[in-house]
Amino acid sequence: MSRERPLTAAGAVTWRRATPRPDDTSRRPVELLLVHRPRYDDWTFPKGKPDPGEDLVTTAVREVAEETGQRIRLGHPLPDTQYRVAGGPKRVSYWAARVVGRTETPFVPNREVDEVRWVRPGHARKLLSYDHDHDLLEAFLDLRDDKAHRTRTLVVLRHGKARARESWSGEDALRPLTLVGERRAEALVPILQAYGVRRVVTSPAERCAATVEPFARSIGAFLRLDDRLTEDTRRSDVRRCVDAVLDAKPPAVVCGHRPTLPWVFETLGVEAPDLAPGEGVVLHHRRGKVLASEPLGRPASPR
Structure with missing residues (x-):
């Protein structure tokens, strides 16, 4: 049965x-x-x-x-x-x-x-x-x-699926999203809107900025390109970036790279999940302390 x-x-x-x-x-x-x-x-x-x-x-x-x-x-x-x-x-x-x-x-x-x-x-x-x-x-x-x-909301997001390094002859920072990555970027728009996100902070790498650009455009917000989130950044730089985001009141999204995201979660005092391209975590925090977390998005039917 x-x-x-x-x-x-x-x-x-x-x-x-x-x-x-x-x-x-x-x-x-x-x-x-x-x-x-x-x-x-x-x-x-x-x-x-x-x-x-x-x-x-x-x-x-x-x-x-x-x-x-x-x-x-x-x-x-x-x-x-x-x-x-x-x-x-x-x-x-x-x-x-x-x-x-x-x-x-x-x-x-x-x-x-x-x-x-x-x-x-x-x-x-x-x-x-x-x-x-x-x-x-x-x-x-x-x-x-x-x-x-009365928590504040921070979304930590890994950029969407990008062109493979071996198939890209240009500068790595300019490596674009694939069609799958672009579709995921569009799908994120209503999900991020549901949490009232107003501040968009991202690594300046094209694959990161392009992941959150459709959402930023949908709410008329500027992308805040932060060099402290690049793939070759340092732990201390990531910490300063995250601390600055936490100090701001509006709900925010931070988009970065897989190698450096563990430092983002370390700063927040939570265990770092292994995020696939385009996946994220929603963190609900108060006075710098995370009180709850959940995956970014809940599909109605299992994938």
Whole structure:
């Protein structure tokens, strides 16, 4: 008997700061965004199924926008929830998330959601319809209690697949991406957008700059070419580069070479993974300390 492959979906526990009240027991009061679905007459966190070929991080951001009108950026990952539906087992990936921009978009009722509410955690406990959502709420509140819901984001990325050295007669720094590498660079655009990346730092080598250039162009950002990330750099130079990126507030991506990426991870105090071309790691940090990490991108179906 074949094992059932779970249906996949993605969503977010979107939060905002709440105005303190005299009866608050928490020093960090928050409000959470819940949706009411008339088809099921339930209250839940916004989520939905991926479009064909869509990465789950992109799904989470898109579904929150479609159901609530809010543009968000993903932060610290939350535990997946698993439960059964009519079509079989279902697994939903979640992240803590914040609204992007200074003003929030007014909600317009739609086919799937007829009401949204920003509520305090205590009210959320009363409204939420499912046990798995209650578990998700408690997981978020554990983060809130440790201030881990307010992490900054750093993506560490290895450049995409480039022309082989032996087939390239020009200067190595000018060695370009292959067609596979170019396609990966384009595929990274919505994934990096989902994390709200605003700062793009890269080795000046063509294969690195070309990996993040489509994304930088999509958000109107300049590429910050940093010689401290070149393939022949020194450990101390890499450390200074990473420290400077950590000091900056906006979510950032750093694109480099396989031989020097271990020094990036060493500076961050995490074990260096063996990244294939075009792969990366999303690090969620606070005050220079990494609190969580995850692979860059979550395909809806195993590759």
